[in-house]
Amino acid sequence: MNGSRTGRRVARMLTACGRGLVQALASQFAGVPLLVGSLLSVVFLPLGLGVLTTPLLLKGARAFADTERRWAREWSGVPIASPYRPLPRTEPGLIGRIELCRELLKDPATWRDLLWLLVNVPVGALLGVLPAALLVNGLGGLLVAPFLVAFTSAHHLYWTLNIPLGALCLAVAVFGAPLFVKAHALFCSVLLSPGRGQLTARVDSLTDSRSQVVDASAAELRRIERDLHDGAQARLVALGMNIGLAEQLIKHDPEAASQLMVEAREHSGQALSDLRDLVRGIHPPVLAERGLDGAVRALALTMPFPVDVRIELPGRPEAPVESAVYFAVAEALTNAAKHSGAGRAWAQLSHEDGRLVAIVGDDGMGGASASPGGGLAGVERRLAAFDGVLVVTSPAGGPTIITMELPCALSSPRT
Amino acid sequence: MRVVIAEDLTLLRDGLIRLLTAYGLEVVEAVDNGPSLVQALAVHKPDVAVVDVRLPPTHTDEGLRAALDARRHTPDLPVLVLSQHVEQLYAKELLAASGGGLGYLLKDRVSDVTRFVDAVRTVAAGGTVLDPVVVSQLLSRHSKNKTLQNLTPREQEVLGLMAEGRTNAGIGGRLTITEKAVCKHINNIFSKLDLLPHDDDNRRVLAVLAYLNETDPSSS
Incomplete structure (x- = not known):
């Protein structure tokens, strides 16, 4: 029981060390090229070449940031919402590219991505490497130092101190490794979540679209009411009137009564046609x-x-x-x-x-x-x-x- | 003449039964949903089925699908489809099914009792009946078509009535001209549209509809 718990803890630590290293490597080998490439590409936009590379690199940065968002959620349980505005579908030609660049550069999330790439170079490396470094140092202190102290004459005091230090490192590694990964996730969530300004803008646009929708549906209901009132309802009234009159006339003047019934049928047909048009406008059958x-x-x-x-x-x-x-x-x-x-x-x-x-x-x-x-x-x-x-x-x-x-x-x- | 009715609204179902019975047709079964319709058609093999497009259980185009399905098993089973609204799409699907004995009408048409019963009889006899709304939509869609513009206004009227599935006598009655005059107009129409003339009313209707469905409305 106890053994398996230790085993699980060690496994968790090793996983965290591995994840940290992956993130550290990514922060350098994916982050640095994407950051430098994107910045150069944006700077060279006026020269024309950047028009082709900017969307590619910025989308690459988004993909990398999205990967980190996924890691934060899956590894540390830190959910990070995606802040990007929807990109319009553009034509494949040059004009489409320029349009795409403009949309990408107008999105504040793009600039926050770049800032994150920059800060992530040191932070990602540090937080990523630390768990593995602590583990290696701890193992070194506990396994190598006693041998050096016992069998060689070199720096006794230094190596003796290294034994408790190694124990400390190992303890921190065993108990703290996942916390470093989580710390990195929290750091990411600061820069990769939608910014406050974005959230405010989103609330504004939601308020706006909501009031427009409410207005539009109220206007729609008024239109339906008017159409029913002037159309089908009026025709049904006329229909009832014709039938009532025909009922009165049917004995004295069958000719006139039958004429009224023909009219009544026409009214019913027109009422149906009015209703059909109305239904089509509400929800086509x-x-x-x-x-x-x-x-x-x-x-x-x-x-x-x-x-x-x-x-x-x-x-x-x-x-x-x-x-x-x-x-x-x-x-x-x-x-x-x-x-x-x-x-x-x-x-x-x-x-x-x-x-x-x-x-x-x-x-x-x-x-x-x-x-x-x-x-x-x-x-x-x-x-x-x-x-x-x-x-x-x-x-x-x-x-x-x-x-x-x-x-x-x-x-x-x-x- | 034996009829199967499929209509889910009790008021309309009872009305249809009363109407058809009054004109001497025998309603062998009236059902209110798709699966029962399929079964009723298989059991009774009626002379004609009068089917509402929208039926339970899905309240979508259950009736239309059941009718098309039944025609796949019994190719010449006459079906008159009724609906609160007409769609070119449905008309096209119905006409794509081979053979005659097809009708597609707005429910409104029930109010013109004699014409409605005539339509039921025409369909039962293997004829084709299309709602005037479908026909006028088809014709207006082709109003820019040069060939159709070549027709005289009278010929266009005759074409419309012909597409609805009316006989020469019916067209003559409607336009108050003689049957002979109708024949002359129809021959002109067929030669202007490059169609082979038919004596058979139903084949004639199908030829016209095929012409309208196939010609590209933009071709001029």
Whole structure:
């Protein structure tokens, strides 16, 4: 019992020593090149070459920082939230690269990464090497020094002192090694967590998007109320009136009564058609029946031009996300149909790295934008409620490409 | 004529039974969910099935899927699909299933009783009936198509009614022209669209629909 507990403790110490060494090596051999490379690359941005290397190196730094975040969580139980802003999907060309650089450099988390890389060079090395150094020193003091004292004449006092010192080192190593790894995790969490400013900004943007969503849904409810009041309800009143009158007339004037019944049927048909339009605006039935995949295909068939639909979704997103994405794609396609003069369009939906990406493009004349008050701005607002982003690329002369992206999980596919 | 009905809302199910019975059709079974529909179709082998798109247990397009499934086992089983809304997508899927005896109508159409019963009979006889909304969407989608623009307004009207699945007599009645005049229009339409003329009403409908489904709306 006692033996196994000691065994476990030794195993824990050895693991911690190993982990410390890995982190120390990483802080030098991954950290230093990434730091120096990133800084040089940013400095050389004006010369052009940096445009290609900066995104690569900064993404490398992010990957390294993410690895440290994972280690902190898995090894020491210190959770560190990822602070990065979502990156827009950019085109592969040079313009896309420049756009990417700008987004990366605008994100404060990038600069905190670089600061962390710098401080981590000494701190990571020190905290990483210490457990192993203590262990080696302790073993040296306890195993080597007694021999030197007993069998040689060299520096008796020095080596004799080394024996209790070795014992101390070993004790610290055995009991403290995991604490050094944890200390490193805590150090990382200071610089790699979202900064206070970022959190404040996040709260601001959440407050903002929440009030917009509340406003939008209140306006939506008012619209539905008005549509019902002026549409279906009024028609049902007229319907009741016609039937009532027909009931009175049916004996004296069957001719007039039958005319009233024909009108009544027309009213019922119009009421149904009003309700159908309303339902389509709230939640299209085909979306409920077929999910995003079927609904977008159905939408494509109603467009005045051919739409190439490509959908690769291994499952279904949550209903609110599904609905937001559907209306976003619908708005983008409707825009293309109304304004672009396009001959064809395409819609692609895919899911990668926990993000749903919808791309709607057309070969029209371009010039689309998410101007305030427009349909695309509404889509942008609606997506923002899900932390989604909308990017419009629409140079004069076309083509227009609208990219929408939002984080979401997919449920397992239905069978 | 033996009919199986699948409709989950009691009010509408009872209404359909009453309506069809009043016109001398025999409702052999009325079910309210997808699995029962599959079973009822297999047991009764009805002359026609009247099926709501949305049925329990999933409340999605259970009815449509069950109907398409049943047609795979019994290829010429006539099915009239009813729905609160019409989708080009569903129309396309139904038409892709081989053979005739297919209908796709808005539930609203039930209120025009005689026309609805006519539609049930047409489908049972192997004909094709499409809701006017589906047809007008199809035609408006192709409104920029040069070939369709070559048709005279009267010919376009005839084309629309033909796509809904009406017979020459039906089209003549609707436009108050003689059947002979209808025939003339139809021959013109077929030659302008480069389609082979058919005497059979149903093959004619299918040819028109295939033309509308296949032509690229942007080609001009």
